[in-house]
Amino acid sequence: MSQQLFSYDQLYQFSKQVFLKIGCSEADADTAAKVLVSADIRGIDSHGVARLTGYVRLWEAKRVNAIPNIQIIHETPSTATLDGDVGLGLVVAPKAMQIAIDKAKNVGTGWVSVGNSNHFGIAGYHAMMALDHDMIGIAMTNASALVAPTFSIEKMLGTNPIAVAIPAKEQPAFVADFATTTASNGKLEILQRKNAEAPLGWVQDKDGNATTNASALKQQGAMLPLGGDRDHGSHKGYALGSIVDIFSAVLSGGSYGPWAPPFPAYIAMPENMPGKGLGHFFGAMRVDAFRPAEEFKQHMDNWISRFRDAKPASGQNKVLIPGDPEREMETERMNNGIPVIDAVVADLKTLEDKLGVKLL
Amino acid sequence: MSQQLFSYDQLYQFSKQVFLKIGCSEADADTAAKVLVSADIRGIDSHGVARLTGYVRLWEAKRVNAIPNIQIIHETPSTATLDGDVGLGLVVAPKAMQIAIDKAKNVGTGWVSVGNSNHFGIAGYHAMMALDHDMIGIAMTNASALVAPTFSIEKMLGTNPIAVAIPAKEQPAFVADFATTTASNGKLEILQRKNAEAPLGWVQDKDGNATTNASALKQQGAMLPLGGDRDHGSHKGYALGSIVDIFSAVLSGGSYGPWAPPFPAYIAMPENMPGKGLGHFFGAMRVDAFRPAEEFKQHMDNWISRFRDAKPASGQNKVLIPGDPEREMETERMNNGIPVIDAVVADLKTLEDKLGVKLL
Numbered sequence: 001m002s003q004q005l006f007s008y009d010q011l012y013q014f015s016k017q018v019f020l021k022i023g024c025s026e027a028d029a030d031t032a033a034k035v036l037v038s039a040d041i042r043g044i045d046s047h048g049v050a051r052l053t054g055y056v057r058l059w060e061a062k063r064v065n066a067i068p069n070i071q072i073i074h075e076t077p078s079t080a081t082l083d084g085d086v087g088l089g090l091v092v093a094p095k096a097m098q099i100a101i102d103k104a105k106n107v108g109t110g111w112v113s114v115g116n117s118n119h120f121g122i123a124g125y126h127a128m129m130a131l132d133h134d135m136i137g138i139a140m141t142n143a144s145a146l147v148a149p150t151f152s153i154e155k156m157l158g159t160n161p162i163a164v165a166i167p168a169k170e171q172p173a174f175v176a177d178f179a180t181t182t183a184s185n186g187k188l189e190i191l192q193r194k195n196a197e198a199p200l201g202w203v204q205d206k207d208g209n210a211t212t213n214a215s216a217l218k219q220q221g222a223m224l225p226l227g228g229d230r231d232h233g234s235h236k237g238y239a240l241g242s243i244v245d246i247f248s249a250v251l252s253g254g255s256y257g258p259w260a261p262p263f264p265a266y267i268a269m270p271e272n273m274p275g276k277g278l279g280h281f282f283g284a285m286r287v288d289a290f291r292p293a294e295e296f297k298q299h300m301d302n303w304i305s306r307f308r309d310a311k312p313a314s315g316q317n318k319v320l321i322p323g324d325p326e327r328e329m330e331t332e333r334m335n336n337g338i339p340v341i342d343a344v345v346a347d348l349k350t351l352e353d354k355l356g357v358k359l360l
Numbered sequence: 361m362s363q364q365l366f367s368y369d370q371l372y373q374f375s376k377q378v379f380l381k382i383g384c385s386e387a388d389a390d391t392a393a394k395v396l397v398s399a400d401i402r403g404i405d406s407h408g409v410a411r412l413t414g415y416v417r418l419w420e421a422k423r424v425n426a427i428p429n430i431q432i433i434h435e436t437p438s439t440a441t442l443d444g445d446v447g448l449g450l451v452v453a454p455k456a457m458q459i460a461i462d463k464a465k466n467v468g469t470g471w472v473s474v475g476n477s478n479h480f481g482i483a484g485y486h487a488m489m490a491l492d493h494d495m496i497g498i499a500m501t502n503a504s505a506l507v508a509p510t511f512s513i514e515k516m517l518g519t520n521p522i523a524v525a526i527p528a529k530e531q532p533a534f535v536a537d538f539a540t541t542t543a544s545n546g547k548l549e550i551l552q553r554k555n556a557e558a559p560l561g562w563v564q565d566k567d568g569n570a571t572t573n574a575s576a577l578k579q580q581g582a583m584l585p586l587g588g589d590r591d592h593g594s595h596k597g598y599a600l601g602s603i604v605d606i607f608s609a610v611l612s613g614g615s616y617g618p619w620a621p622p623f624p625a626y627i628a629m630p631e632n633m634p635g636k637g638l639g640h641f642f643g644a645m646r647v648d649a650f651r652p653a654e655e656f657k658q659h660m661d662n663w664i665s666r667f668r669d670a671k672p673a674s675g676q677n678k679v680l681i682p683g684d685p686e687r688e689m690e691t692e693r694m695n696n697g698i699p700v701i702d703a704v705v706a707d708l709k710t711l712e713d714k715l716g717v718k719l720l
Contacts, residue, residue, distance in 0.1 A: 076468030078438040079649040107467050108436030113650050136607075149667060151676040156667060164603050174606070176599035182592050199591045208673025226586060226593050231559045232542050233586050239536035239682045240600075242667070243524050246534070247496075250659050251650040257666055274662055289439040290473050290611040299610050302634055306617055307509060307516060307602070313568025316511040322599045 004345050005337035006360075011037045011049050014348070014359050018052060021355040022059045023066035024091070032090035035121040040338050043329035044177075046186025047122045050344045053351060055088065055119075057265035064088055064118055070095055073253075077107045081252055082114040086277060089120030089141070093280055097126045097139065100284040104135055108289030113247065115254035116276035119143065119263055123163035124177030124326070130165055130284045131173050134293045137165040138283035142248040144262040147181055148222035149242075150235045153208040155222045156258050159185055160244035165323075167287065169297035171304040175323030180241040182228050188214055201228025247281040254279025364705050365697035366720075371397045371409050374708070374719050378412060381715040382419045383426035384451070392450035395481040400698045403689035404537075406546025407482045410704045413711060415448065415479075417625035424448055424478055430455055433613075437467045441612055442474040446637060449480030449501070453640055457486045457499065460644040464495055468649030473607065475614035476636035479503065479623055483523035484537030484686070490525055490644045491533050494653045497525040498643035502608040504622040507541055508582035509602075510595045513568040515582045516618050519545055520604035525683075527647065529657035531664040535683030540601040542588050548574055561588025607641040614639025 012033050019029035036055075040048030058064040068087030072080050080099050084092035096112045103110025120126065123139040130137025143158025159179035166174040179185075183202045191198050191214035198214040205211045206220035210229065217223060225237030249256035255275040262269070287296040310319040340348075348359055372393050379389035396415075400408030418424040428447030432440045440459050444452035456472045463470025480486065483499040490497025503518025519539035526534040539545075543562045551558050551574035558574040565571045566580035570589065577583060585597030609616035615635040622629070647656040670679040700708075708719055 074649075074651055076646070076649040077466075079468040079645070081650045106437075108439040109469060109471055111469055111645065111649075148673075149670055149679050151672055152670040152679045153673045154671040156670050164599075166603075166606055174602070176596075176603060178593070178596040178599060180596075182587070201592050204673075208676075226596055227542070228592055232561050232588055232592070233538070235680070235682070236536075236538040236540075236586055239524075239538060242534070242682065243526075243536060246526055246660070246663065250656065250663055251647070253651055256659075256663055258670075274659060285439070285471065286436070287611070289434075289436040289471075290441045291434055291613055295613075296610065299616075299634060300606070303606065303610055303616055310509055310512040310516050310618075311514040312511055313508075313513045313564075316568075319509050319512045320595070322595070322602065 003339040003341045006340055007337055008037060008041050008334060010360065011040055011338060014357060015049060015052055017357040018056065018351055018355060021357055022056060024088070025067065028091045031094055032088050035090040035094065035125050038125045039122045041330050041333050042122070042124070042326040043333070044122050044186070044326070046184065046189065049340065049348060051119070053347050054263055054265070056351060056354070058118065061265040063261070063265060068092065072099070078103055078109055078111060080112045082112060084114055084117030084277060086116055087118065089118040089278065089280065092117045093120035093126045093139070093282070094129065096280060097129045097137070097282045097284070100282045101130060101133055101135060104284040104286045104289070109283065109285045112282045113252035114280040114282070115249065115252035117254070117278050117280055119278065120280055122177060123161045124165065124175055126282060127163035127165040127177070128173070128175060131167045133284070134167055134287050136167070136285045136287060139163045139280065140244045140248055141280040142245045142254065142256060142260050142278055144260050145258045146185060146217065146223045147225055147241060148204065148208070149238045150225065150230055153204070153206065153222065154258070157238070157241040157245055158260055159223065160241040162240070162244060166300060167297060168300035168304055169294070171301045172327055173323060174300065174304065174321060175326065177326070180226050180237055180244060181223050182226055182237070185223065188217065188223070201232065244281070249275060249279030251281065252279045363699040363701045365699055367697055368397060368401055368694060370720065371400055371698060374717065375409060375412055377717040378416065378711055378715060381717055382416060384448070385427065388448070388451045391454055392448050395450040395454065395485050398485045399482045401690050401693050402482070402484070402686040403693070404482050404546070404686070406544065406549065409700065409708060411479070413707050414623060414625070416711060416714070418478065421625040423621070423625060428452065432459070438463055438469055438471060440472045442472060444474055444477030444637060446476055447478065449478040449638065449640065452477045453480035453486045453499070453642070454489065456640060457489045457497070457642045457644070460642045461490060461493055461495060464644040464646045464649070469643065469645045472642045473612035474640040474642070475609065475612035477614070477638050477640055479638065480640055482537060483521045484525065484535055486642060487523035487525040487537070488533070488535060491527045493644070494527055494647050496527070496645045496647060499523045499640065500604045500608055501640040502605045502614065502616060502620050502638055504620050505618045506545060506577065506583045507585055507601060508564065508568070509598045510585065510590055513564070513566065513582065514618070517598070517601040517605055518620055519583065520601040522600070522604060526660060527657060528660035528664055529654070531661045532687055533683060534660065534664065534681060535686065537686070540586050540597055540604060541583050542586055542597070545583065548577065548583070561592065604641070609635060609639030611641065612639045
């Protein structure tokens with residue numbers, strides 16, 4: 001697959017110009033571009049500029065409001081519920097996370113459920129906002145239904161990711177960020193493009209049978225919850241995805257389960273939606289709400305180095321800490337550029353004419 | 361396998377007498393017995409009376425303090441850190457959960473990290489305490505290291521379960537309670553007794569190879585994180601188990617990772633423990649801290665019935681909601697008795713002589 005190299009700044013500037021052109025404020029365009037390109041720089045290519053035209057199409061379809069009035073509609077000292085006013089999730093999410101952080105400053109922890117929003121980029125970005133404040137950050141979101149519960153052939157849940165960021169002292173932070181499915185949709189798309197087979201346990205066909213057909217999802221099949229099948233604990237992945245759905249959308253008044261709004265603008269909105277838009281859920285916990293921050297972070301250093309030193313299996317170099325691969329990728333790409341495949345470059349270039357912005 | 365039937369009350373009374381005999385107060389013995397036997401009645405046989413002699417052996421080895429002085433050692437309006445004073449986790453955990461509930465009453469949510477504790481029975485019991493208060497309950501615990509991280513052959517994490525209980529209105533509550541491994545150790549033990557093979561993905565051998573040998577764990581092998589292997593998302597199960605370990609033991613000052621104290625009293629305590637005892641983590645969130653409780657519970661009813669109606673795969677009757685199997689088991693066993701296998705009955709009878717209590 002042919003590709004082109006871009007610097008972080010090129011992708012950031014281009015994305016920011018695009019968000020300005022659709023009417024975002026200077027501050028919101030800056031935030032949205034930072035969140036979006038944080039995916040590319042960390043190696044999660046499926047969630048970065050590859051989605052930029054998708055966001056623009058949502059705006060064209062009037063499913064995204066570029067100048068949202070994001071409001072707290074319910075709160076307590078440690079919680080808030082936000083109405084995202086159909087804003088870009090890329091903008092709504094950092095505002096919500098900031099509210100969680102502010103509440104944590106006051107009462108130890110802060111928890112914010114958000115409805116009436118849209119796709120928010122990578123969960124990890126938002127969770128990591130907590131790190132600078134010596135807080136543990138948590139972020140999750142529901143998403144368009146692609147996943148069948150255990151024993152079902154109906155797509156009821158999104159890939160519903162969870163991110164948890166935990167600060168350390170000398171060691172880099174622990175940053176887990178993962179879909180609650182066996183594999184992400186991004187990985188599946190890579191196999192589809194290559195016409196390669198998927199490992200059993202990633203998808204099922206329209207009758208609920210295990211299949212290695214990476215395109216099964218487009219043939220009335222479904223993605224599978226983490227675990228893959230009942231014998232391998234798919235009921236646990238199904239429970240995790242459900243918890244994300246409920247915290248994000250039932251708590252907030254968002255639209256949940258099979259009624260979550262689709263990301264592709266050409267797919268009609270679900271009928272009889274029980275709530276508004278996508279939902280997210282954020283948490284921030286001050287570590288010094290539990291023990292002195294220095295003490296906690298020293299023990300996190302100890303935790304991380306002990307796990308890094310765990311005896312590797314033969315053929316493996318080392319045991320990784322959640323966040324290691326993305327951080328190494330970030331260093332690599334900051335130094336050497338971000339490869340963007342030709343199909344995505346062509347896609348981005350359609351925005352040049354449409355919005356009068358220049359990619360390079 | 362031959363077995364004997366007991367009523368809930370028989371197992372509860374016997375367990376309570378045992379806890380009284382080792383010196384627990386009347387109230388603590390009552391709580392400990394209720395938590396313990398809640399596992400048997402819900403069908404999680406590995407965590408019920410099958411473990412009673414194990415708790416007694418821990419007490420004999422002076423690793424359990426029957427009259428603990430459980431203290432809050434750090435707190436904010438929404439958080440607390442507890443020192444369990446080497447108490448039975450069965451007693452420490454409900455006290456901690458009650459503190460989380462009380463904090464949630466005041467500021468919307470409550471979060472309690474507990475160190476210097478012991479095994480706490482089933483996580484679901486503690487999470488479900490929140491339901492009567494129209495709160496979402498969360499419970500997790502670290503445990504003796506049996507699980508190898510992705511790419512490793514060293515046992516670094518316990519089966520580290522997570523439970524989340526969410527109230528509904530007419531529908532029964534959503535109650536997820538699962539180990540962050542592919543399969544629980546209890547299920548593995550059943551296969552070992554039958555000399556049956558385990559599905560690939562449950563355990564690995566001492567060199568880190570996939571194996572169907574259910575006894576691999578006893579032959580220097582290890583249990584595997586949910587996902588099983590890297591291709592099937594084991595790094596996600598590893599991350600989840602790690603988050604449970606850190607929230608439970610690094611936040612609280614407990615002993616984490618490979619240093620978590622073992623449940624079997626004959627296994628020596630780890631050297632150079634970085635903290636005290638096992639750790640747990642509890643959360644309680646008032647649903648009306650996010651939206652009116654009635655509204656939330658109506659939407660939960662809608663969520664639950666929509667998922668229950670999801671189209672089943674061929675050969676499957678229906679889609680289950682987390683908590684369905686345990687609730688059905690509870691009804692069944694309350695009516696017809698709790699089967700206890702002969703090996704466990706014999707084990708319990710050793711307590712008759714030792715402590716002068718009568719099983720039937």
